[in-house]
Amino acid sequence: MKLSLKKSLVFVATASVLSAGAQAAVDKERVIVAFKPGNKASVQQAIQKAGGETKVDLPNHHAMAITVPANALKGLKNNPNIEYVEPDVKRKLLASEFEPGQPYGIAQVQADLLSDAAAGNRKVCIIDSGYDLGHPDLQSAGVDGSYNSGTGNWYTDENGHGTHVAGTIAALANGTGVVGVLPNGNINLHIVKVFNADGWGYSSSLIAAADECAAAGSNVINMSLGGDRGSKTEERAFAQFNDQGILSIAAAGNAGNTRHSYPASYDAVVSVAAIDSNKQVASFSQQTNQVELSGPGVAVLSSVPRGMGERSEAVVAEVSFENLAMEGSAKGTATGSLADCGIGDQVCADANGSVCLIERGAISFAEKVQACEAGGGIGTIIYNNEAGVLSGTLGDVVTSIPSVGVSASAGAQMLNQLGSTATVAVESSDWAFFDGTSMATPHVVGVSALVWSHFADCSNTDIRSALSATAEDLGDTGRDNAYGHGLVQAKLAYDYLATNGCAGSSGSGGDTGGSGDDDTKPGNGKGNGKNK
Known part of the structure; x- marks a missing residue:
């Protein structure tokens, strides 16, 4: 089974004839x-x-x-x-189209090794595109926000990005969908909706949103967003929030280059890179001297507004294959014998009542599906002619049968199972896979709030230092521009603070702090001696 969101997160303005007023x-x-x-x-x-x-x-x-x-x-x-x-300057959401994968991030950041029972003493502010209040996997208690005349109600999400971010932080352990870093509905959430369906806004709107986070008593701010130009006003604002004790965390950027993205690249903000399930830096993740921590950001499964995602399935001879629904595919489930329809460049004579297996190439995907339909086929599986699972679109062509893409190796296996029972399904879903440093950021935000909930007397600086000191070192030894200090680790950060305590605290162990010995603490990330 695969879940996807067939919705572009990048919008391009088209030219038009302007009136004198425009x-x-x-x-x-x-x-x-x-x-x-x-x-x-x-x-x-x-x-x-x-x-x-x-x-x-x-x-x-x-x-x-x-x-x-x-x-x-x-x-x-x-x-x-x-x-x-x-x-x-403009700020945009930093999620990309996604590749197939499986949920892995919660264990990878050790969130499953710490209780979130005390998380009610923390509040996370999510500056994004809104929150699908009433989603079966998201909490309704302990979450609030405000109306914005430009973007509308905080409890709706026309883009999908904000709901996905929220799910990574706090999806409920309720036997439905996925679980978040803080899965028991104890964390307090404040939602500031600065993005509409188009997914971009301005630096000034971001500052105003962060002001709202601060006024709401937030401890951690999630900013899965950014832009390639800095702002003096914005930089000053986040330095002010940092001085107020707020931990601001932002996406490092998805351009796959060495340029800085903002607000992530301000010293007062933690910059988060994206890694995959193999702990390799994502090809799209920006690599700069401001990257501080890494989080799971490739094929991250999380909640999306109800019905906005897609569930797809390709099963042959009781074996399930990794797949992606064709963009624009008809919804439905079809089961029949598997028929070889070659490259699909003519009506498939053997398709009647069958699922068509078609190779990529020569003609469009839509024409291949139409060739299957014309022969009486009830579903289409198109296999790739190069590495990777096939991700395709039917464009504006309307078809009536479910259609998915699979890899070349899957196609080769299926060719040995012709005549076997095959099932193709494409249905609406409340969950989806996303790629992006936008997806890595809420993992780090969730871990920050989780660890902090056990050491409520610690400062934002204490938490930030502990996360950097205990991150799993990846890439080059020590901090590097791809991974920062490494993959954030919730249990190790907890253990570190239980042993070393926080500045100005006394006692030892868990929720009561530690020794308070400053000499045992590392430098404060970007704000203390970081290479610039």
């Missing part, structure tokens, strides 16, 4: 204006006079995001009451 809007730029304390009113007047409009007010940071005609920017930059003007 063209005027294009000529405006969106920027963050940071003003000197006590000068907000005069700056607002200057912005209004320049034809600007306030989009996000950031009173805790003496700043605001505005749109303003480009030709007015110079005047604002020269205003003596304004400290600086910078672009309000």
Whole structure:
């Protein structure tokens, strides 16, 4: 059985003919204006006079995001009451299309070795695309949020990303679906919905969201998002949150290069890389001198809004094969004898009442499925002609039978089972596999909250240091740009704190802290002597 989400998480704007009014809007730029304390009113007047409009007010940071005609920017930059003007850079969700796999991350980060019974003393804030309240695998008690006029209610999720992140952190151990790092409904969650279905927003919106996390009493902030340009205002804001005792954790980025992604690459934020089930760094995971920890981020199975995912199945002679549903496939389950339909470039004469086995190549996947249908076939299995499980699309072609893709090796095995009973299924699901540093981040966030719940007197710095000191070293010996300090380990971090304690705490062991000997503690990740 395979679960997938056939929904693009990247949206591209298309060109259109602009009216005069729309063209005027294009000529405006969106920027963050940071003003000197006590000068907000005069700056607002200057912005209004320049034809600007306030989009996000950031009173805790003496700043605001505005749109303003480009030709007015110079005047604002020269205003003596304004400290600086910078672009309000975009932030987007950092999940990608996924490859097949199986749930593995909870054991890999040792979350199954620690109790979350005390997790009610911690609150995790998820800044994302919302939360499918009422999902059978997600808690409804202990979770809250607020309405946003731009993105709507926190308890809906039109994108799917936020619900997936939430499931990795806190999916319930209820015999349904998957389990999260904190699986017993004890953790408190605060949801800030900054992304709509398109999956992108602005730096100013992220700062405002983090302000809301802080106001809600959050201990840890999950940011499975980022962008390739930094922001001075954003950097200052997260340094402020860090000073307030909040642990901010963000995705390292999915570009598969050595460029920094933000907010992950600020010193006050923990940057998380993605690894696979074999503990190898993912090809898409960005590798920089700011990467601090790693988490499972390839083929991560978690919750998605109800009905948004897909469950697919390919079984021949009672053997289940790894598969992916064809994008656009009809829903349904079909069982019949397996028939060889070659490359599918003509009507399959042997297909009547059978499941068609077709090789990739020569024509489109949609045409192959149509050739099966035309011969009376009831389901289609298309096998690859290169390494890997076949991931394909039927495009805009509407078909009536379930269709999946399998690997070349699976196809070779099936060719030896012609005439055997075969089943193809494609059905809606409440769970899906995602790839991305977005998926690695909630593993680290969940572990942070889990460990912290046992040592509530520890500071965010104590928890951060313990996670880095006890991470499973991967890649080059010591910290490296691919894995950071390594794979986060919940039980080892717990043991470390039980032995060494936290700064300023006394006693020893578990939930009461430890020796408080600072000399036994490591450096504070990026904030203390990290190579930059």
